Amino acid sequence: MNIAVTGDDLVVVRDVGKTFSEAGGLVFGRSQPSVRAVDGASFEVKRGETLALVGESGCGKSTLGRLLLRLIDASEGEIAIDGVDILRLSSNDMRQMRARVQMIFQDPYGSLSPRRSVAKIIAEPLEIFGLVQTRKQRRDRVAELMIQVGLSPTFMDRYPRQFSGGQRQRIGIARAIAVDPQFIVADEPVSALDVSVQAQIVNLMQDLQKSRGFSYLFIAHDLSVVRHIADRVAVMYLGRIVEIGPKKRIYDFPSHPYTQALLSAVPEPDPETRKSRIILKGDVPSPANVPTGCSFHTRCPIVQPVCRTERPPLVETASRHLAACHFAKPHPIPL
Amino acid sequence: MTIAPSLSRQQPVSSTHPGPLLKVEDLSIEFGPEGTAVRVVEGVSFSIDAGAAVGIVGESGSGKSMTSLAVMGLIPSPPGRIATGRILFEGVDLLGLPRSRMPEIRGRDIAMIFQEPMSSLNPVMTIGDQIGEAIKLHEKMGREERRQRIIELLKLVGIPDPERRLGAYPHQFSGGMRQRVMIAMAVACNPKLLIADEPTTALDVTIQAQVLELMHKIRRTLNTTILLISHDLGVIADICERVIVMYAGKVVEDADVKTIFRSPKHPYTRGLLQSIPRLKDENTRLYQIPGMVPLPGTIKQGCPFFPRCPDRIDKCARETPPLLEITSQQKAACWVSAGATS
Ligand SMILES: Nc1ncnc2c1ncn2[C@@H]1O[C@H](COP(=O)(O)OP(=O)(O)OP(=O)(O)O)[C@@H](O)[C@H]1O
Ligand SMILES: Nc1ncnc2c1ncn2[C@@H]1O[C@H](COP(=O)(O)OP(=O)(O)OP(=O)(O)O)[C@@H](O)[C@H]1O
Ligand code: SF4
Ligand code: SF4
Numbered sequence: 011m012n013i014a015v016t017g018d019d020l021v022v023v024r025d026v027g028k029t030f031s032e033a034g035g036l037v038f039g040r041s042q043p044s045v046r047a048v049d050g051a052s053f054e055v056k057r058g059e060t061l062a063l064v065g066e067s068g069c070g071k072s073t074l075g076r077l078l079l080r081l082i083d084a085s086e087g088e089i090a091i092d093g094v095d096i097l098r099l100s101s102n103d104m105r106q107m108r109a110r111v112q113m114i115f116q117d118p119y120g121s122l123s124p125r126r127s128v129a130k131i132i133a134e135p136l137e138i139f140g141l142v143q144t145r146k147q148r149r150d151r152v153a154e155l156m157i158q159v160g161l162s163p164t165f166m167d168r169y170p171r172q173f174s175g176g177q178r179q180r181i182g183i184a185r186a187i188a189v190d191p192q193f194i195v196a197d198e199p200v201s202a203l204d205v206s207v208q209a210q211i212v213n214l215m216q217d218l219q220k221s222r223g224f225s226y227l228f229i230a231h232d233l234s235v236v237r238h239i240a241d242r243v244a245v246m247y248l249g250r251i252v253e254i255g256p257k258k259r260i261y262d263f264p265s266h267p268y269t270q271a272l273l274s275a276v277p278e279p280d281p282e283t284r285k286s287r288i289i290l291k292g293d294v295p296s297p298a299n300v301p302t303g304c305s306f307h308t309r310c311p312i313v314q315p316v317c318r319t320e321r322p323p324l325v326e327t328a329s330r331h332l333a334a335c336h337f338a339k340p341h342p343i344p345l
Numbered sequence: 346m347t348i349a350p351s352l353s354r355q356q357p358v359s360s361t362h363p364g365p366l367l368k369v370e371d372l373s374i375e376f377g378p379e380g381t382a383v384r385v386v387e388g389v390s391f392s393i394d395a396g397a398a399v400g401i402v403g404e405s406g407s408g409k410s411m412t413s414l415a416v417m418g419l420i421p422s423p424p425g426r427i428a429t430g431r432i433l434f435e436g437v438d439l440l441g442l443p444r445s446r447m448p449e450i451r452g453r454d455i456a457m458i459f460q461e462p463m464s465s466l467n468p469v470m471t472i473g474d475q476i477g478e479a480i481k482l483h484e485k486m487g488r489e490e491r492r493q494r495i496i497e498l499l500k501l502v503g504i505p506d507p508e509r510r511l512g513a514y515p516h517q518f519s520g521g522m523r524q525r526v527m528i529a530m531a532v533a534c535n536p537k538l539l540i541a542d543e544p545t546t547a548l549d550v551t552i553q554a555q556v557l558e559l560m561h562k563i564r565r566t567l568n569t570t571i572l573l574i575s576h577d578l579g580v581i582a583d584i585c586e587r588v589i590v591m592y593a594g595k596v597v598e599d600a601d602v603k604t605i606f607r608s609p610k611h612p613y614t615r616g617l618l619q620s621i622p623r624l625k626d627e628n629t630r631l632y633q634i635p636g637m638v639p640l641p642g643t644i645k646q647g648c649p650f651f652p653r654c655p656d657r658i659d660k661c662a663r664e665t666p667p668l669l670e671i672t673s674q675q676k677a678a679c680w681v682s683a684g685a686t687s
């Protein structure tokens with residue numbers, strides 16, 4: 011089936027879901043319940059835009075990011091990148107597609123091979139896609155990339171452990187932009203970094219986007235960082251997108267009770283405005299046992315009987331602003 | 346909710362002491378063999394009055410945890426060592442006490458909550474038994490009385506259905522619930538000082554909001570003095586009245602929270618405040634402090650912030666600024682804020 015693509019949509023996602031139910035998923039002799047990690051995700055990422063994906067631990071952000079790059083296979087749905095239905099690509103064609111999509115990981119410590127020099131790490135994608143032929147070409151291109159991410163090329167032959175967290179994240183970014191991708195999934199790229207280093211990396215990512223024009227799916231749980239980097243924001247809860255819209259709408263007029271609670275829970279670094287928080291009851295339910303109806307109903311402060319039985323669809327509440335709640339109502343949070 | 350009398354008891358340990366509850370003076374901590382040791386905390390001084398809530402903020406590696414571990418008598422030694430200083434708790438120097446006295450003080454007078462709730466809980470012991478152990482260390486009481494106390498504590502920290510839950514194991518609890526259990530254990534013997542080292546860093550924002558609410562409640566109901574360590578100024582602004590800013594093992598600023606936010610005096614504090622992304626801020630470009638935090642032991646002379654400081658003067662490269670009083674509410678370790686011009 012073909013997915014209708016408008017000119018400025020780079021990534022189109024339709025009804026994508028992922029259920030983890032490992033065959034042989036027996037742990038200590040007990041069969042593991044299947045986990046619905048992503049459920050019915052539909053959205054677009056436009057060319058040159060940053061779509062932020064936010065939500066609490068375990069809500070499926072990383073899984074969704076990995077699905078978009080086909081690092082794992084979707085259980086159902088369709089994903090098109092630049093008009094190409096990637097779920098139907100042969101593994102050979104998918105290999106070519108990989109030159110156009112890249113990933114940056116949260117953990118700069120764990121995601122870089124410790125026994126390879128920085129030059130080798132950055133050059134790897136260049137070699138896989140045959141973009142450099144000679145040793146000199148390789149070193150020149152690596153040096154160029156290091157300068158672009160603010161690293162001195164004199165460190166090319168050092169190993170990751172000789173770098174700080176922020177520098178390692180720069181190495182990961184250099185590697186991701188080496189092949190000139192159109193789309194980068196950045197999975198919590200600054201979550202493990204200190205505030206002052208975080209600011210440096212966020213600015214670098216924005217500068218690179220401006221000069222290169224690629225799109226980001228920026229996965230984060232810090233809503234303050236997202237406010238600085240995103241054009242649009244999608245909020246996930248238990249595998250589902252519960253609200254999506256332009257950044258300004260999400261922050262000024264959040265419409266889903268979960269988004270409202272998330273925004274109100276952020277402790278503001280300002281003692282003069284101690285805000286009144288919406289404190290949600292209880293914990294996030296297990297994705298192996300998603301509540302019926304609206305999956306947020308066990309914690310929702312405005313829950314009604316209908317919410318327990320009927321699942322609210324994601325519908326437009328204002329132009330390009332969608333929310334999945336029977337009682338969605340734009341509600342400014344005093345930030 | 347009301348707190349049963351057993352919990353709000355305040356047993357005097359020493360005679361009522363007139364000065365601050367905790368006074369840290371010129372504390373230095375080093376790691377490694379003597380001679381080549383690296384100072385990771387240097388000349389740290391601060392004090393906390395009974396009933397106050399004070400925060401320590403600083404970036405990774407700035408010495409926050411080591412400072413609090415020193416107060417608990419828990420610096421891993423070797424390789425660590427307290428090189429200089431005194432830690433006065435109710436006027437008594439904890440560093441002068443024989444090591445064997447510390448376990449008695451830990452838990453009863455000073456308790457600590459750690460960042461990683463899972464690694465600090467015993468995986469093969471029920472939640473109830475672990476809290477029971479914490480009580481047994483310092484208080485004699487019968488089985489049933491202890492059970493009641495455990496239930497009270499679990500109620501205090503907001504674990505629903507505590508009668509049933511006390512038989513559960515840590516892995517059956519979520520991260521937020523485990524952190525609540527850690528808090529219950531820490532306040533089990535109603536300590537005078539509660540040190541919380543990044544108590545919410547590993548938690549999701551809605552769960553963090555619950556735990557911060559719980560910290561407020563502990564203060565209100567038990568009147569506990571709090572030392573809160575965090576790299577998140579938002580969390581500190583929420584709980585504390587005063588904040589100590591650490592940079593490269595030193596205290597660079599110490600002021601009440603409102604003053605720090607309104608008029609930070611140390612250039613590092615200013616940079617830190619400017620580089621925090623704000624929820625209400627539309628401005629897309631973040632301020633960035635140039636350069637990197639120096640590795641411990643690499644700055645031998647002068648101000649540790651010198652290589653990154655936008656305000657530096659010649660004197661800063663030569664002489665290390667001490668923590669100087671700017672007003673009665675604010676101290677900063679900076680020559681320029683103290684009025685030097687060359
Ligand atoms: N390979 C897998 N097998 C089974 N379950 C998985 C697998 N990967 C993820 N899950 C489950 O899917 C759910 C979503 O996980 P995911 O890592 O996508 O969450 P996340 O939103 O990225 O969380 P975090 O913020 O903690 O990174 C979780 O319940 C997780 O345990
Ligand atoms: N066993 C050790 N040997 C040598 N150095 C150590 C040891 N433990 C800690 N350090 C060093 O002591 C310094 C202070 O560490 P500390 O844990 O107090 O930092 P922190 O401010 O709590 O940082 P974080 O925010 O990352 O928890 C760090 O530079 C650290 O590398
Ligand atoms: S549908 Fe009902 S339970 Fe779900 S968010 Fe809306 S009001 Fe709350
Ligand atoms: S003492 Fe000098 S270098 Fe240090 S913070 Fe003050 S102005 Fe900057």
Ligand SMILES: [Mg+2]
Nearest residue numbers: 071072073197
């Ligand atoms: Mg993730």
Ligand SMILES: [Mg+2]
Nearest residue numbers: 409410411542
């Ligand atoms: Mg620490």
